Amino acid sequence: MVSCEKDVVILAIESSCDETAAAVVQNGREVLSNIISSQIAMHTLYGGVVPELASRKHIEKINQVMAEALAKAHMTLNDVDAIAVTYGPGLVGALLVGVAEAKAVAYAAKKPLIGVHHIEGHISANYIENKELKPPFLCLVVSGGHTHLVQVEDYGVYQIIGRTRDDAAGEAFDKVARAIGLGYPGGPKIEQVSREGNADAIAFPRAKVAEHPYDFSFSGVKSAVLNFINGCKMKNIPVNQADVAASFQKAVTDVLVEHAMMAADEFHTDQLAIAGGVASNGVLRAGMEEACKQKGIAFYHPSPALCTDNAAMIGAAAYYEYLAGRRDGWDLNAVPNLKLGER
Ligand code: KG4
Ligand code: ZN
Numbered sequence: 001m002v003s004c005e006k007d008v009v010i011l012a013i014e015s016s017c018d019e020t021a022a023a024v025v026q027n028g029r030e031v032l033s034n035i036i037s038s039q040i041a042m043h044t045l046y047g048g049v050v051p052e053l054a055s056r057k058h059i060e061k062i063n064q065v066m067a068e069a070l071a072k073a074h075m076t077l078n079d080v081d082a083i084a085v086t087y088g089p090g091l092v093g094a095l096l097v098g099v100a101e102a103k104a105v106a107y108a109a110k111k112p113l114i115g116v117h118h119i120e121g122h123i124s125a126n127y128i129e130n131k132e133l134k135p136p137f138l139c140l141v142v143s144g145g146h147t148h149l150v151q152v153e154d155y156g157v158y159q160i161i162g163r164t165r166d167d168a169a170g171e172a173f174d175k176v177a178r179a180i181g182l183g184y185p186g187g188p189k190i191e192q193v194s195r196e197g198n199a200d201a202i203a204f205p206r207a208k209v210a211e212h213p214y215d216f217s218f219s220g221v222k223s224a225v226l227n228f229i230n231g232c233k234m235k236n237i238p239v240n241q242a243d244v245a246a247s248f249q250k251a252v253t254d255v256l257v258e259h260a261m262m263a264a265d266e267f268h269t270d271q272l273a274i275a276g277g278v279a280s281n282g283v284l285r286a287g288m289e290e291a292c293k294q295k296g297i298a299f300y301h302p303s304p305a306l307c308t309d310n311a312a313m314i315g316a317a318a319y320y321e322y323l324a325g326r327r328d329g330w331d332l333n334a335v336p337n338l339k340l341g342e343r
Contacts, residue, residue, distance in 0.1 A: 008322055011080045011105075012315035013066065015098035016090025016118050017144070018049045019308070020061040024073035024080070025315025029127050033072035034305075034312040037061045040185060048174065048184050055093035062101050069311070077109040084318030087115035087328075088338025089145065095334035103330055114318045115328045119146055119340050120156070122275040124320070125302040125313035130273075133300050138269040140260045142284070143276030144170035144185075147256075149214050149263050150340065152273075155320035158341045161263055162214025169252055169278045172218035176225050176248050180241050190245045191281055197242030199250035199283075202228060206255050214263050221251050249283055257287040264297055273300040280304035 014021040018039040024032040043049045085102035106113040141148040147169045149162035177186025209215040232239045292299035
């Protein structure tokens with residue numbers, strides 16, 4: 001990695017799912033602006049993200065969001081050293097809007113282009129508020145589309161040591177929320193309703209994947225919730241929404257903490273971070289914090305606004321790619337199923 005005496009300013013774009021976002025980030029860790037135009041209200045009408053509507057909304061908003069990010073940072077394109085963009089994984093139509101925009105702007109302004117992996121962005125969100133955090137560390141990535149236990153060996157160097165075999169953790173939250181009538185997005189609503197419930201009321205399963213101790217499976221707990229609700233309906237017993245939500249949340253977060261701690265033991269981890277939308281969950285944070293404290297592990301997490309999708313995290317990841325000399329060409333394309341560590 002080359003050392004960089006001069007400040008490096010990156011304009012970053014994120015449009016992989018339902019947030020149109022742009023940010024200006026200096027030296028990977030200083031956020032000069034972070035603008036997010038959320039589409040949640042629109043998708044709520046349909047109970048989940050509608051890909052075609054997401055792409056259309058990104059097209060409508062992206063120029064405005066980018067102009068706002070530059071204005072808030074008191075900068076123009078001339079002040080920027082590179083343009084970064086999420087190019088996968090995600091919804092292909094949504095990704096394409098960001099990638100096309102980034103290419104057009106980089107070409108017109110004669111700036112280098114850097115494609116960023118969305119999950120690398122989530123992991124890098126931890127660098128923004130935790131200036132002392134440096135690899136190696138263990139990271140649990142829990143979002144709407146991904147559940148990965150990742151050993152961050154160096155900047156941009158990842159070893160995936162565990163992954164979900166079926167639903168992602170956030171997906172399970174969203175599906176269960178829909179089943180108990182809470183609507184979209186499920187995670188924050190389940191967390192909120194759970195505060196009124198008893199997490200020990202219902203014993204939902206904590207699934208293990210045989211011979212793969214760091215892998216996850218959340219389809220069983222989701223089915224158990226659906227079966228429980230159907231059973232109540234058949235017996236004409238009212239469903240206690242808060243107890244179901246709290247018990248489900250505890251079942252999922254217990255597994256996440258337990259697997260992360262097992263991996264921490266094997267990898268002799270002294271720093272553990274969490275990332276992705278589900279990392280904003282208070283019960284998960286409290287569980288991780290307590291477990292890390294018992295083992296003397298430093299625990300890191302981004303603040304909630306940097307856990308869910310944003311462009312500041314893409315700017316943070318892009319900085320280390322920039323220092324490593326990575327640049328993309330005008331043939332950069334959206335890759336909806338891009339693997340972490342793949343180029
Ligand atoms: O990282 P993210 O914004 O988008 C993806 O890359 O998928 O994550 C969104 C996911 C959704 O499934 C949402 O329900 C979940 O994160 N989520 C939460 C919470 N806030 C967002 N899950 C549990 N508790 C929360 N407080
Ligand atoms: Zn995400």
